[in-house]
Amino acid sequence: MGVHGIQHFNIRASEEEILALRDFYSTVIGLTLGPRPAFRSRGFWLYAGGDPVLHLSIASQSQSLPDLEARRSAADHIAFRCSDLKGMLARLDAHGIRYSLERVPLVNQIQVFLSDPSGVGVELNFDSASEASAATPPR
Numbered sequence: 001m002g003v004h005g006i007q008h009f010n011i012r013a014s015e016e017e018i019l020a021l022r023d024f025y026s027t028v029i030g031l032t033l034g035p036r037p038a039f040r041s042r043g044f045w046l047y048a049g050g051d052p053v054l055h056l057s058i059a060s061q062s063q064s065l066p067d068l069e070a071r072r073s074a075a076d077h078i079a080f081r082c083s084d085l086k087g088m089l090a091r092l093d094a095h096g097i098r099y100s101l102e103r104v105p106l107v108n109q110i111q112v113f114l115s116d117p118s119g120v121g122v123e124l125n126f127d128s129a130s131e132a133s134a135a136t137p138p139r
Contacts, residue, residue, distance in 0.1 A: 008045075009078045010055040012063075013118060018043060018056045020117045025054055028095050029080070029122065030088070048080060077113075077121025085110060085131035088124060103128060 011021060022044050025031045031046035031054060043057040082088060092099050092114065099114040110131055112124040 008053050008055050010057060011118065011120065012057040012059050015042075015058045017118060018058045021056050022046070024117050025056075028091060028097060029124075030091070053080075054078070075120070077123050079123035079125060082124045082126050083130070085112070085126040088112065088126075 011018070013021070022033065025046050026033050031048055034045055034047040034052060036043065036045040036052075036055075041057050041060065043055065045052040046054040046056065048054075089099075089101075089112070092112070097114055099112050102111045102113070103109075104111060105128075108128050110126045110128045112126070114122050114124075116122055
């Protein structure tokens with residue numbers, strides 16, 4: 001028995017917000033929209049490397065959700081292991097997404113930090129040995 005890893009991250013919000021998040025995570029981040037079981041709730045599953053890592057759940061009409069500005073959470077960010085730093089930075093630039101870039105020599109990573117449309121932090125991790133030529137100064 002034991003924990004072996006994180007299976008998925010779930011975001012529950014209004015339909016309008018979930019549609020914006022679906023588009024952001026698929027178009028900007030590059031996750032793939034894939035099959036989702038026929039739950040009673042509506043939503044989307046987004047995949048990375050064949051695994052459903054991000055679940056987006058549309059809140060029912062009866063659920064009370066705080067508006068975006070009033071939300072508080074201890075959850076800070078979601079992190080993804082990535083490749084093709086140059087392509088990702090070009091995609092972020094093309095969509096006008098603000099980000100910062102950090103080098104972490106101890107773990108041989110380049111990290112890109114940004115926020116999704118709901119204000120959830122997103123960390124994109126790249127192996128710095130294979131991505132070194134693509135790294136640009138932080139924005």
